[in-house]
Amino acid sequence: MPDGLQAYCRECAAEYYRQRQEAKGKRVRERGQVPPGHKRCPQCEEVKPHSEWERNKSSSDGWASYCRACRAERNRVSYFKRKYGLGPAELEALVAEQRGVCCICLAARAEHVDHCHETGRVRGVLCFSCNAALGQFKDRPDVIRRAAAYVEGIAWKPTLVAPGVYQLPS
Structure with a gap:
């Protein structure tokens, strides 16, 4: 509005938003009470004390979006997906x-x-x-085979043929 205020109070605006989202088939989470010094994790849906959260200066409340346990699991899943598919x-x-x-x-x-x-x-x-x-x-199979032979007691003594060039016994 021109005066900088909303047309509806906070509760009415929230109810209108909820109705629009439900009409689209989306679910809107009920807003629960969170005691001071605590935060609700959206993944595990538990309210935990700030001691179980990482600091994040760029977020509005100064805390990470997910608790430490959920954040570690999300990072682990993301790593395996990114690195190995x-x-x-x-x-x-x-x-x-x-x-x-x-x-x-x-x-x-x-x-x-x-x-x-x-x-x-x-x-x-x-x-x-x-x-x-x-x-x-x-990851060299030839080196692994020589190591296995060495451990089994078969001595593979290489012979120096030229500087940096070794001949292995057949």
């Missing part, structure tokens, strides 16, 4: 297919997504140690 259901199916166990050591829990660094294709889900080991071996 896996949604939560696909990741759970991949782990369930392996029965929750690392494909290499068959002992530890499968928690880390393993992928080919050249193609980006997801190979499976490994434990931290096995995933790190593949990374240390630069």
Whole structure:
């Protein structure tokens, strides 16, 4: 209005908004009471104290949109979708297919997504140690085979042919 005030009071405007949204088939959340020092998380729909929220200076109330637990879960889901193209259901199916166990050591829990660094294709889900080991071996099968032979007691002593050039025994 020209005087800077609304035509309707806050309650009437809220009711009118609710009616318009419901006419469109959308659901409008009932506004509940939140005690001072608390905030409602839209994902878990719980009212939690400010100690369970991250600070966010750019938001109107100075707190993040989601509580710490929900925010961590949203970040985790977003990371796997962005990095590997896996949604939560696909990741759970991949782990369930392996029965929750690392494909290499068959002992530890499968928690880390393993992928080919050249193609980006997801190979499976490994434990931290096995995933790190593949990374240390630069995903090179020849190096992994030599490491396995070394561990099994077969000594592969390379012979220096020229500076930086080694010949492996056949």
